[in-house]
Amino acid sequence: MDPKLPTAEHILAKILEEEFNVKVGICKFDDIGLLEVYSDVDLREVEIKFLEEKVNEVISRNLPVKKYILPREQAKKEVDLRKVPDKIQKIRIVDIQGFDKRPCKDEHVDNTSEIRKISIQSVERVGKDRYRFLFDVE
Numbered sequence: 001m002d003p004k005l006p007t008a009e010h011i012l013a014k015i016l017e018e019e020f021n022v023k024v025g026i027c028k029f030d031d032i033g034l035l036e037v038y039s040d041v042d043l044r045e046v047e048i049k050f051l052e053e054k055v056n057e058v059i060s061r062n063l064p065v066k067k068y069i070l071p072r073e074q075a076k077k078e079v080d081l082r083k084v085p086d087k088i089q090k091i092r093i094v095d096i097q098g099f100d101k102r103p104c105k106d107e108h109v110d111n112t113s114e115i116r117k118i119s120i121q122s123v124e125r126v127g128k129d130r131y132r133f134l135f136d137v138e
């Protein structure tokens with residue numbers, strides 16, 4: 001799997017959280033990336049270009065992406081662990097420095113400059129308040 005996709009996903013997720021107060025659902029990565037979020041705002045009405053520009057602006061800051069493991073007790077002070085099962089006691093944190101920090105076990109790039117650009121291919125409504133983004137990277 002291309003580590004650019006999960007890294008771009010973190011950036012997109014953060015922007016959606018900040019702009020529209022969404023809750024992140026599932027994500028999947030094959031040839032392209034899939035991210036589902038829960039939102040009160042109809043995200044099909046948001047301009048894709050607006051989101052792409054926001055993500056690409058963060059990518060172009062050339063931010064280092066640090067990964068480290070913390071015991072759960074300590075990790076919970078730094079990140080939201082609601083989606084991490086209780087039995088997992090060693091938490092891997094992915095820190096896009098100065099921008100976003102969240103628990104994740106996938107592989108990510110070491111610097112956002114490696115991604116170059118995101119392109120969002122579609123936004124679909126797949127449930128009452130659930131929206132699915134398909135995206136790719138260059």
Ligand SMILES: [Zn+2]
Pocket residue numbers: 006007010094103104105106108
């Ligand atoms: Zn991740």
